[in-house]
Amino acid sequence: MNSTTMDMDIGMGIGLTILPILSLLLFLIPFVLVIWYMFKSINLQKERNKILRDISDKLN
Structure with a gap:
């Protein structure tokens, strides 16, 4: 497993989280x-x- 594949696995794990x-x-x-x-x-x-x-009270 190279580092590119590992980076994609970590990225997918974060996405699924x-x-x-x-x-x-x-x-x-x-x-x-x-x-x-x-x-x-x-x-x-x-x-x-x-x-x-208030308006009604003032009118009365």
Whole structure:
């Protein structure tokens, strides 16, 4: 076995190690983005309701 073949074996081993981590990230990133978007939209709705409530109070 020469050094070129050994280098390719090591490279493939690293690639096979990174593959599960990459697939896990591809699953988790959309999940995290959906959760973040939900919290962000809820906070915006709360802020909008507060502003509308203040306007309504001033009109009364």
